[in-house]
Amino acid sequence: MIDYFAANLWQMWALVAIVCLILELTNGDFFIMCFSIGAVCAAVSSALGLGFYGGLLVFAVCSVLCIFFVRPFALRYLHRNDDARVSNADALIGRIGRVSEPVEAGGYGRIAIDGDDWKAVSADGQAIPLNAKVKVIGRESIIITVETVD
Structure with missing residues (x-):
């Protein structure tokens, strides 16, 4: 051999x-x-x-x-545009998701985005009902801030 x-x-x-x-x-x-x-x-x-x-x-x-x-x-x-490329949880900002567990007024709920479920809080402190479409506008650690989308 x-x-x-x-x-x-x-x-x-x-x-x-x-x-x-x-x-x-x-x-x-x-x-x-x-x-x-x-x-x-x-x-x-x-x-x-x-x-x-x-x-x-x-x-x-x-x-x-x-x-x-x-x-x-x-x-x-x-790797020309690496500085402008976001990754991980920062890539969620601007994404549209669906409420999988109602967001309570002044409290927390859950949002489904591409099969992942995230703990979320409403941007204006209002309640968001189940299955409502929301847009991610911010992130604090593992909790995302969302607002409803018409």
Whole structure:
């Protein structure tokens, strides 16, 4: 089996490239992608007849060059609007939901938004009936502030 891998070293590098691409999907910061590009370069060099240590050198050099030259460009190009992008609970502001448990006057209720149920309070302190449509206008910790929508 070792003879097979020695004769087909490019397949090992291709496998390393695929594994790195899969790992990059879990991360998304384009760091592991550089190792995938290095593994592709090593696979090509191994297919052209370069041995294991030569492929390892090509992998290391290409990966380091990619980290210093390709990664900053990719981050700058693909994450241009990250400052304007909201995430997690802040993304709820402006969304429309349905009252799943009536909001009591001056108290709390529950609002369903895309299958998630949130504790909510009325913006004006008025009661909101069951199944009413509401819009999220604010958030304090895990409690959202809503107002009715006509």
